[in-house]
């Protein structure tokens with residue numbers, strides 16, 4: 001919850017203005033947390049009538065010149081284009097380079113860039129070996145950001161979940177199956193901890209500490225059966241049947257299948273031990289309980 005983020009973080013430096021490009025699931029949460037700390041944040045969406053659209057930005061069109069005036073921090077939550085170009089840089093690079101007060105630029109990337117480690121731990125020093133086309137495009141966007149010479153920090157994220165996008169929706173709406181693939185794990189991160197980590201890293205950068213790449217993952221990579229079982233027990237719902245991966249794979253979409261073809265454990269030691277960020281939801285059990293509490297409130 002936003003309250004938990006506020007409890008453990010300091011406000012951003014005075015007169016900070018955070019501009020978030022791509023105010024979707026994660027972007028909105030970062031903006032709300034930033035505002036709860038008493039700072040100024042604005043989010044873009046592509047359509048005027050979308051929830052939380054503080055300004056309109058679609059990479060097909062120019063950005064209104066005033067948006068980056070006084071911007072001190074920028075966060076991009078926009079995924080790569082199908083050609084592997086970064087949509088924000090394609091349209092706004094020169095405006096970013098000319099933004100006089102810009103101190104920090106965050107780019108939300110994915111841990112998919114590490115490729116398949118066959119269940120081994122990966123950290124920021126692991127050489128990326130992306131296998132999937134989308135991860136190859138992502139790594140290319142990371143490079144495009146780094147080549148700008150802006151004060152860029154890349155946050156690599158595993159599977160994002162939070163209230164409204166969690167095991168409960170999978171169980172209650174999509175009627176997820178319990179797929180059994182021995183040895184398979186997924187790393188995860190709750191949106192509270194993405195927002196918390198973004199704001200924590202901005203503050204750290206203002207003190208001159210800005211590692212270029214930071215994994216933002218929780219402590220406990222785990223398999224889907226554990227997560228769904230925990231959620232189903234909490235909600236008092238009967239467990240779905242367990243289905244072996246080999247038979248489930250036959251009816252999976254190519255995108256779903258691509259996630260099951262990679263197996264890695266994402267190490268968060270840099271963020272949580274060396275830099276000192278305290279996870280609000282250290283593993284899926286904390287995070288799922290939070291999602292359940294918020295489901296009950298709505």
Ligand SMILES: NC(=O)c1ccc[n+]([C@@H]2O[C@H](COP(=O)([O-])OP(=O)(O)OC[C@H]3O[C@@H](n4cnc5c(N)ncnc54)[C@H](OP(=O)(O)O)[C@@H]3O)[C@@H](O)[C@H]2O)c1
Pocket residue numbers: 021022023024025026027044045046047050057058059060077078079080087108109110111157158159160161
């Ligand atoms: N979902 C995951 O598990 C996961 C895991 C690792 C990394 N990521 C990455 O982390 C980032 C945030 O994820 P999320 O799940 O919060 O994403 P999301 O809810 O899908 O939000 C993406 C945002 O990007 C905007 N956008 C997309 N294409 C655009 C374009 N061409 N021009 C302008 N805006 C554009 C969308 O605009 P509208 O609001 O108008 O739709 C939306 O606000 C994304 O880059 C995502 O790929 C996601």
